[in-house]
Amino acid sequence: MKIFTAAQVRAWDAATIDEQGISSLDLMERAAACCTEWLLHHCPPDAPFALFCGRGNNGGDGLAIVRQLLAAGRSVSVYVVQPGRAASPDFAANHTRLAASGISIGAVEEGAPLPGIPAGSVVVDALFGAGLNKPLEGVAAALTVALNDSGASIISIDLPSGLFMDRPSTTHAVIRATHTLTFGAPKLALLLQENAPFIGAVQVLGIGLSTRFAQETQSPYFYLTNKEAKARFRPRPRFAHKGSFGHLLLAAGARGKMGAALLAATAAARGGAGLLSCHIPRCGELVLQTALPEAMLATDACEDFLTELPADMDRYDVVAIGPGIGTSDPVAELLERYLQHSPGPMVLDADALNILAQHPYWLLRLPPGSILTPHPKEFDRLFGTHTSDFDRIRTALDQAAALKSAVLLKGHHTFVALPDGTGAFNSTGNPGMARGGSGDVLTGLLGALLAQGYSAADAALLGVYLHGAAGDSAAAAASAEAMLPSDLILHLGNAFRRLY
Numbered sequence: 132m133k134i135f136t137a138a139q140v141r142a143w144d145a146a147t148i149d150e151q152g153i154s155s156l157d158l159m160e161r162a163a164a165c166c167t168e169w170l171l172h173h174c175p176p177d178a179p180f181a182l183f184c185g186r187g188n189n190g191g192d193g194l195a196i197v198r199q200l201l202a203a204g205r206s207v208s209v210y211v212v213q214p215g216r217a218a219s220p221d222f223a224a225n226h227t228r229l230a231a232s233g234i235s236i237g238a239v240e241e242g243a244p245l246p247g248i249p250a251g252s253v254v255v256d257a258l259f260g261a262g263l264n265k266p267l268e269g270v271a272a273a274l275t276v277a278l279n280d281s282g283a284s285i286i287s288i289d290l291p292s293g294l295f296m297d298r299p300s301t302t303h304a305v306i307r308a309t310h311t312l313t314f315g316a317p318k319l320a321l322l323l324q325e326n327a328p329f330i331g332a333v334q335v336l337g338i339g340l341s342t343r344f345a346q347e348t349q350s351p352y353f354y355l356t357n358k359e360a361k362a363r364f365r366p367r368p369r370f371a372h373k374g375s376f377g378h379l380l381l382a383a384g385a386r387g388k389m390g391a392a393l394l395a396a397t398a399a400a401r402g403g404a405g406l407l408s409c410h411i412p413r414c415g416e417l418v419l420q421t422a423l424p425e426a427m428l429a430t431d432a433c434e435d436f437l438t439e440l441p442a443d444m445d446r447y448d449v450v451a452i453g454p455g456i457g458t459s460d461p462v463a464e465l466l467e468r469y470l471q472h473s474p475g476p477m478v479l480d481a482d483a484l485n486i487l488a489q490h491p492y493w494l495l496r497l498p499p500g501s502i503l504t505p506h507p508k509e510f511d512r513l514f515g516t517h518t519s520d521f522d523r524i525r526t527a528l529d530q531a532a533a534l535k536s537a538v539l540l541k542g543h544h545t546f547v548a549l550p551d552g553t554g555a556f557n558s559t560g561n562p563g564m565a566r567g568g569s570g571d572v573l574t575g576l577l578g579a580l581l582a583q584g585y586s587a588a589d590a591a592l593l594g595v596y597l598h599g600a601a602g603d604s605a606a607a608a609a610s611a612e613a614m615l616p617s618d619l620i621l622h623l624g625n626a627f628r629r630l631y
């Protein structure tokens with residue numbers, strides 16, 4: 132599913148109107164009807180609604196929703212912000228229709244007291260949507276703060292008011308929505324971690340926008356859903372043997388961190404690698420051999436951490452390195468040797484990324500077709516401090532192109548920057564995965580997918596999707612609170628089955 136810019140969203144509306152031979156007012160009525168239906172099904176049946184409308188088409192949506200809620204027999208109050216200002220034609224048309232019903236339309240004016248919100252009300256925010264072009268100020272900003280402080284549930288139409296679609300919004304007043312009902316496709320701003328306080332649960336409402344426009348219009352960003360993951364998945368051929376699925380070398384662990392190695396190794400085994408060898412320090416030999424008999428060991432001479440390259444590196448197709456290795460000087464020197472001698476693409480995670488942050492020029496040795504998996508803090512350590520996620524995703528795309536590799540930015544909607552300049556936001560996963568160990572599972576899985584011959588782009592997209600899907604399956608079984616990263620591994624089978 133493509134993610135469009137504000138300009139493209141406007142063009143999408145226009146293309147729909149043109150293609151379907153309808154008016155913009157008809158499309159507004161349709162969008163409002165989808166919102167009204169959602170409100171009627173998801174809000175308490177006796178809750179009064181309080182709608183706050185701007186003077187553009189987002190406000191026009193709000194006025195149409197008021198009319199539809201009244202027709203459904205619901206109790207509704209409605210306020211227009213700065214009613215003296217110029218209005219869009221579709222707002223004006225809906226205002227005339229609503230006024231004819233006899234309902235009193237309140238005003239929120241500069242300098243006048245703000246209306247109170249009756250207890251138990253559901254607030255519907257239709258102040259500004261995709262047309263926002265400057266930060267909220269004056270009475271709109273004051274109203275936003277008051278609504279946020281009211282404690283009421285706030286349902287934002289299309290976007291939380293004050294939230295820019297394509298640029299940072301973290302320094303000014305923005306509605307803190309409980310739910311955002313957005314039209315057509317998720318918008319970039321709704322997928323970024325920094326906007327989490329504003330967007331609440333996002334619901335994408337299909338309002339019948341042109342599918343041809345969506346197919347034909349290019350966008351650098353897409354939403355990674357089951358459809359996109361399925362398109363990249365290759366079921367195992369019937370006559371395959373273990374040699375068909377590659378040999379992964381996983382370098383992981385140190386004393387006290389063998390859990391990270393075991394999680395990554397088990398995920399690699401379940402992720403489908405034909406052969407798995409683990410380069411681990413001596414102290415981990417017993418635990419790994421016992422817990423994962425499927426793995427072969429390339430045990431380091433050192434008891435407590437990794438120090439030397441395994442012999443015969445050419446035996447391996449892919450190297451995954453990082454979970455639990457630590458950042459001491461000998462380990463850092465070893466990472467440099469791994470970068471020099473890796474026989475194929477690499478997955479770099481956790482401490483490997485922290486070491487690289489100290490030696491950024493080593494990145495030049497990264498084999499093309501590799502995958503880097505930083506979370507935002509590791510990302511900033513590696514590529515410099517960023518003040519917003521918009522900047523981070525641009526850097527991720529630049530780095531992915533320069534390194535000819537996939538660069539992840541892990542988060543609720545993990546961003547996958549691909550070497551061809553496009554990037555995907557993942558649709559799977561849940562807060563139960565925000566735990567130490569989840570990243571180790573992802574590293575093993577990504578290594579296994581690369582070993583099976585997937586390109587960096589396909590392995591990164593599939594791996595991130597499967598990891599989240601396994602998390603969703605684990606949360607369904609054990610709850611987001613009680614699930615463990617090791618449950619992700621047990622649920623990888625359910626995740627793979629979603630791709631058949």
Ligand SMILES: NC(=O)C1=CN([C@@H]2O[C@H](COP(=O)(O)OP(=O)(O)OC[C@H]3O[C@@H](n4cnc5c(N)ncnc54)[C@H](O)[C@@H]3O)[C@@H](O)[C@H]2O)[C@@H](O)CC1
Nearest residue numbers: 144159162187188189259260261262263264265266267289
């Ligand atoms: N175009 C269409 O056919 C459809 C549009 N829809 C709705 O229309 C919305 C976009 O409508 P508009 O383009 O009219 O824009 P908005 O309603 O978001 O904003 C209205 C106008 O307010 C002004 N404005 C922007 N920022 C401001 C600020 N900080 N303070 C004061 N004034 C400000 C601008 O002139 C802007 O055009 C979408 O988000 C969606 O809710 C839906 O009805 C679906 C169909």
Ligand SMILES: [K+]
Nearest residue numbers: 256259288290
């Ligand atoms: K809004």
